[in-house]
Amino acid sequence: MSQQPIICIALDYPDAASAWPLIDQLEPQHCALKVGKELFTSAGPDFVRELVARGFKVFLDLKFHDIPTTVHNAVRAAAELGVWMVNVHASGGRRMLEAAVAAVADVKQRPYVIAVTVLTSMTAEDLAEVGITAAPATHVLELAKLAQTAGLDGVVCSAQEAAAIAQQCGAGFLRVTPGIRPAGAAQGDQRRIMTPPEAAALGIEVLVIGRPITQAADPVAALLEIKQSLMA
Numbered sequence: 001m002s003q004q005p006i007i008c009i010a011l012d013y014p015d016a017a018s019a020w021p022l023i024d025q026l027e028p029q030h031c032a033l034k035v036g037k038e039l040f041t042s043a044g045p046d047f048v049r050e051l052v053a054r055g056f057k058v059f060l061d062l063k064f065h066d067i068p069t070t071v072h073n074a075v076r077a078a079a080e081l082g083v084w085m086v087n088v089h090a091s092g093g094r095r096m097l098e099a100a101v102a103a104v105a106d107v108k109q110r111p112y113v114i115a116v117t118v119l120t121s122m123t124a125e126d127l128a129e130v131g132i133t134a135a136p137a138t139h140v141l142e143l144a145k146l147a148q149t150a151g152l153d154g155v156v157c158s159a160q161e162a163a164a165i166a167q168q169c170g171a172g173f174l175r176v177t178p179g180i181r182p183a184g185a186a187q188g189d190q191r192r193i194m195t196p197p198e199a200a201a202l203g204i205e206v207l208v209i210g211r212p213i214t215q216a217a218d219p220v221a222a223l224l225e226i227k228q229s230l231m232a
């Protein structure tokens with residue numbers, strides 16, 4: 001991974017037709033693309049294959065969370081699309097995580113398999129309501145440790161936990177951080193957020209950014225402005 005973080009644009013569009021106008025203006029060397037539940041459900045695997053064929057690094061964000069066998073087979077199907085990265089929920093537990101890793105062991109182009117820790121939309125109060133009384137940062141570290149010892153390549157976390165994860169898990173364990181908001185951008189449903197320059201200063205490997213780019217009047221200009229802010 002490079003010094004500058006990879007910007008991964010979250011293509012949270014309702015369908016392929018809505019996503020292509022932006023994709024057609026992007027170059028694979030400038031950003032990665034994330035296909036999540038909404039777009040995958042409407043556009044399907046052929047859309048993902050097309051992005052891969054065009055040379056884009058594709059993060060297939062379907063956040064699998066199920067029994068180990070089901071997750072194993074789903075991760076395998078994702079890997080066969082040629083994607084760069086897939087994710088599962090760390091809270092699915094060790095056996096599920098190990099099954100996810102085993103699924104890509106003999107795949108020709110092995111994708112990174114990463115685990116979602118605590119969603120960036122969640123606060124301490126949200127966690128308490130689902131029975132987790134630890135602070136988000138503490139729980140993120142517990143789940144990162146579980147993911148690392150189960151053999152995963154990294155975690156999805158908020159940038160606020162990135163430094164502690166590097167300290168605990170060491171260099172080489174990927175930190176993929178959504179909840180990135182340029183100064184002044186609408187927070188929306190995100191709660192644990194950070195600006196792009198602050199996140200880059202922490203050496204985070206991948207910044208996932210959706211609405212601040214996709215809902216801008218000029219998405220490409222918004223992407224360039226964010227990239228520019230990382231150079232300063």
Ligand SMILES: O=C(O)c1cc(=O)[nH]c(=O)n1[C@@H]1O[C@H](COP(=O)(O)O)[C@@H](O)[C@H]1O
Pocket residue numbers: 010012036061063087116118119120121156157178179180188190208209210211212
């Ligand atoms: O796994 C993810 O990508 C993810 C994990 C998480 O904790 N928080 C989170 O926001 N995401 C995804 O990252 C993207 C963030 O988009 P914006 O909030 O529009 O920048 C969305 O597509 C989310 O589904």
